[in-house]
Amino acid sequence: MPSDCLFCKIVNREIPTEFLYEDDDFVVFRDINPAAPVHVLLVPKKHIRSINDLQKEEGPIVSGLFMLAKDMAKEQGVNTSGYKLLFNVEKGGGQVIFHLHLHLIGGWKR
Ligand code: 5GP
Numbered sequence: 001m002p003s004d005c006l007f008c009k010i011v012n013r014e015i016p017t018e019f020l021y022e023d024d025d026f027v028v029f030r031d032i033n034p035a036a037p038v039h040v041l042l043v044p045k046k047h048i049r050s051i052n053d054l055q056k057e058e059g060p061i062v063s064g065l066f067m068l069a070k071d072m073a074k075e076q077g078v079n080t081s082g083y084k085l086l087f088n089v090e091k092g093g094g095q096v097i098f099h100l101h102l103h104l105i106g107g108w109k110r
């Protein structure tokens with residue numbers, strides 16, 4: 001783990017953050033600067049820089065993220081109203097934290 005990775009520090013509880021969910025492989029917490037009423041980050045505990053760095057054997061992490069997104073959308077009450085799932089990839093794609101994470105964004109009144 002890079003010692004300067006913010007999300008590794010959150011995963012390792014070096015930076016106190018309320019987890020909405022945690023298991024052996026993932027944590028979920030609210031985005032500090034929400035873009036919508038519901039904006040949570042689904043984060044693998046394993047440090048992977050971005051989608052570009054995924055290895056074939058890490059496929060279960062990717063599928064696990066999507067299954068978790070489905071469950072968290074329900075838990076956050078946006079599964080039927082709808083939501084967006086977003087990976088920002090590298091600087092040009094808007095990534096600012098270089099530890100793989102999936103944004104779950106929703107809860108707009110439409
Ligand atoms: P990225 O642009 O890298 O895909 O998204 C990183 C997200 O992490 C941003 O939406 C940002 O608001 C969020 N973020 C940055 N620092 C912190 C933090 O210390 N705590 C939490 N909960 N979210 C953070």
Ligand code: ZN
Pocket residue numbers: 001002005006007008009046047048098099
């Ligand atoms: Zn990390």
